[in-house]
Amino acid sequence: MANVKVLVAKPGLDGHDRGAKVVARALRDAGFEVIYTGIRLTPEQIAEAALQDDVNVVALSLLSGAHNTLFPKVVELLKAKGMKNVLVIGGGVIPEADIPGLKAAGIKEVFTPGTPTTKVVEFIKANVK
Amino acid sequence: MTDYTKVKAGLATYEAKVAKATAKFPERKKFAVKSVYTPLDIEDFDYNDKLGFPGSYPFTRGVQPTMYRGRLWTMRAYAGFATAEETNARYKYLLQAGQTGLSVAMDLPTQIGLDSDAALSHGEVGKVGVAIDTLDDMEKLFDGIPLDKVSTSMTINGPAAVLLAMYVAVGEKKGVKPEQLRGTIQNDVLKEYIARGTYIFPPRPSMRLVTDTFAYCSKNIPKWNTISVGAYHIREAGASPVQEIAFAFSNAIAYIEGAIKAGQKVDDFAPGISWIFTAGLNLFEEIAKFRAARRLWARLMKERFGATVPKAMMLRFHTHTAGSVLTAQQPLNNAVRVTWQALSAILGGTQSMACCAYDEALALPSEASATLALRTQQMLALESGITDTIDPMAGSYYVEALTDKMEKEAMEYIEKIDKMGGAVAAIEQGYMQGEMAAHAYAYQKGIEDGHITVVGVNKYTDNKALGKQENVVVDMTVAERQIKHTNEIKAKRDQKAVAKALADLKKACEGTENTMPYLIAAVKTYATLGEICGVMKEVFGEYKSSSAF
Secondary structure (H helix, E strand, O other): OOOOEEEEEOEOOOOOOHHHHHHHHHHHHOOOEEEEOOOOEOHHHHHHHHHHOOOOEEEEEEOOOOHHHHHHHHHHHHHHOOOOOOEEEEEEOOOHHHHHHHHHOOOOEEEOOOOOHHHHHHHHHHHOO | OOOHHHHHHHHHHHHHHHHHHHOOOHHHHHOOOOOOOOHHHHOOOOHHHHOOOOOOOOOOOOOOOOHHHHOOOEEEOEEOOOOHHHHHHHHHHHHHOOOOEEEEOEOHHHHOOOOOOOHHHOOOOOOOOEOOOOHHHHHHHOOOOOOOOOEEEEOOOOOHHHHHHHHHHHHHHOOOOHHHOOEEEOOOOHHHHHHHOOOOOOHHHHHHHHHHHHHHHHHHOOOEEOEEEEOHHHHHOOOOHHHHHHHHHHHHHHHHHHHHHOOOOHHHHHHHEEEEEEEOOOHHHHHHHHHHHHHHHHHHHHHHOOOOOHHHOOOOEEEEEOOOOOOOOOOOHHHHHHHHHHHHHHHOOOOEEEOOOOOOOOOOOOHHHHHHHHHHHHHHHHOOOOOOOOOOOOOOHHHHHHHHHHHHHHHHHHHHHHHHOOHHHHHHOOHHHHHHHHHHHHHHHHHHOOOOOOEOOOEOOOOOOOOOOOOOOOOOHHHHHHHHHHHHHHHHOOHHHHHHHHHHHHHHHHOOOOOHHHHHHHHHOOOOHHHHHHHHHHHHOOOOOOOOO
């Protein structure tokens, strides 16, 4: 999977990036090429970074509760930039009730606290285009 | 008297027997500690040097002579969401439920010095805490709450000085004098760069704001804890327990050196230093951590900084139970985890505590889960008997040996950071960040290879008994209401007074004067948090995030 490029991104103002960094390391160890954005990015900045780096996967992490606003916005902007095949996944403190809505908005899978990183790796391998 | 020769011989016999038996259980090899501790592990133990008495140097047994036999720790619940009115209602509920202090959670725009209508605030208003734009929000937040009786802890760092200024102004309006106010601002910016992420300005001007609050409070608000040094966040972001002590101590050393450089005296400002620690899952390790930290800090303050008043040597701390170890799977399990985490903090001698609610890995706590978190503390305090005597773990061969070991290892880390040029330099070089990320990754790997067990996650994962969760939902109308309200306040304030106060503040930031009086003057004009921090950004600049992992 050396040719798969993943952008691990932190939209919004949330500074909790332990999970994002752990996932970034795990994806790198699984053989993906990984770029981490650092914290506090707007959806516009994330979509632009995805375009510039020509990534296959965008992995969004958010623990502040703003996911319903910011995750779909990233998907929308990626589409607007013509990146229709990018696999977008999300993780963080996400209430179960919000997951169907996020999936409908184009977030292919949502991973909550306690998820093994291997599950994220497998999901990307099975779903990346 | 113990015959040590006999103990040695007995231990040798025991170990031989055990070695044979444990050979049958290869999976038990993972334990880092010995199977049994004896007097040999604390052979050179000098009671007077290492422990002493509660309330006396080196404070290993606790900072107060009477500890919980006098007064129980302050029981708090970290709470705040949506608007000031909604959070005020939750505070009144919690106080009526027996909570003894408030712990204010502010939303991320507030923590980063942005107004609710800023572009970056979109989606975040009122989510992880209450939205504060102007003094008016702060007045509503504390409406009907007696600030001369309740102590208030505010988790605020980048703009801590501004929120403290607002609190002082609210007190004044209620007829409560600054010297009557009790509480804490977190105000620990250094850990924001390495762990929590709500920084605004670069490290060096941020340090100046911190020392400004030290100087202002030691003169005007003597009962206020001017800083709550965050060991908690460092650990939560991935550090080990020893690193939790060491990195937080190194940050505190940097603040102390900064204040001394600014001409302040250790005995004047150090009594205002308080701490926030986590309580993790390993019960004895956590108890030992608290005791080791207390002793090491007392020695550092006395020996390195020449403190002479006891309060300047005391490590007084708030404990928040660890949020990062809570699981979204089988959330009720978290209530049990929280109970023994809280137990470790009590046995470790905490001054104040907030327990996580069991549903925090899923969403904002509901009223029911927040109440259970408070009840957990009350039951431990009043039913379990663990508060009957002070420092009951003292003298345990294991706990004392572990306390010694953690103190020693933490000091080795501190010396390493000293050699790098102190905390600011170590942070600038990415040293602490790297150590924490590596430890966090190793911990996660441990869970995934089964070396570390998490019930409900990698063992006993049958989730059938799990019920539906009821969570607090902060909808988008909160942001609309908040923005509308702030616009109304802005429309009716004295614009000239705002402009003048902001100009005066800017001048103070450019010079070397203490910024606190200017901040108090500015908040009183109902200048917004975003306007105030905007002026400071013009002078101090902004810090940019790192993308290393």
